[in-house]
Amino acid sequence: MTRSFRSLSLGAVLLAASALTAPAVLAQETSMAGMHRMQAPPSLNLSAHGEVRLAPDMATITFGVLTEAPTAAAAMRSNAARMNEVIAALRRAGIAERDVQTSGLNLSAQYDYVQNQPPKLRGYQANNRVTVTINDLSRVGTTADAVVAAGVNQIDGISFGLKESGAAEDRARQLAVRALQAKAALYAQALGVPLGGIRSLTESGGYSPRPPQPMYARAEMAMDSGSTPVAAGELTVRIDITGVYDLER
Incomplete structure (x- = not known):
């Protein structure tokens, strides 16, 4: 009697466990089937860009005065005197004070090196660099000539830019949006499915000033051929976008 009762009890437990497990498995399968039915519709992930080319309306020139002297103080005094002349030349050229900014000031010892001998101090070198913004492009060449004649002996480069880039970016x-929409419509037509709404849109790019280009100017250039010729060319403002479109089933 005891063994039969234990067997009957174990069978009842297994039957009850099976009864509890079956609905859970069925519910899980039903849930997974529902998830498959609720999956996002097929989509197109596309990119496009828009470009606007226009003439720059400003220029930036970086130049410097490099001087050497036996002592550090003498090198700095000589550099300051020449830079004051350069600043005065900029004022005469019509450059406003707010458009002139010191971009570097350096003083360093200079040595002569001979093989098998210790370095020998030759003197000191002072370097003062200035970045100038020119809002009238017709004055770029004459401004470069003026500062060279006043004492500038280093010109790092020139870059052209825009005073206001918002309209060009818009x-x-x-x-870019027109190009993206046209591309999406073309893909949907080729696939033979209706094009749905746009799900997301991201943007990158925008206006970026052109890196400085080398510019070589000497005082004799101004004397030989008038003002130094400068060509501003064109700038490109580019916007890149990426969009995800739904495709109707």
Whole structure:
């Protein structure tokens, strides 16, 4: 009697466990089937860009005065005197004070090196660098000539830019969106499915000033051929976008 009762009890427990497990498995399978039915519709992930080309309306020139002297104080005094002449030349050229900014000031010892001998101090070198913004492009060449004649002996480069880039960026955005929509419509037509709404849109790019380009100017250039010729060319404002479109089932 005891063994039969234990067997009956174990069978009842297994039957009850099976009864509890079956609905859980069924519920899980039903849930997974529902998730498959609720999956996001197929989509297109596309990119496009818009570009606007326009002439720059400002220029930036970085130049410097490099002087050497036997002592550090003498090198700095000589450099300051020449830089004051350069600043005065900029004022005469019509450059406003707010458009002139010191971008570097350096003083360093200079040594002569001979093989198998200790370095010998030759003197000191002072270097004062200035970045100038020119808002009238017709004055770029004459300004470069003026500062060289006043004492500048180093010109790092020139870059052209825009005083205000917002309108050009907005135009590039419009062109980019039109290109993206046209591409999406083309893909949907080729696939033979209706194009749905746009799910997301991201943007990158925008206006970035052109890196400085080398510019070589000497005092004799101004004397031989008038003002130094400078060509501003064009700038490109580019907006890149990426969009995800739904495709109707």
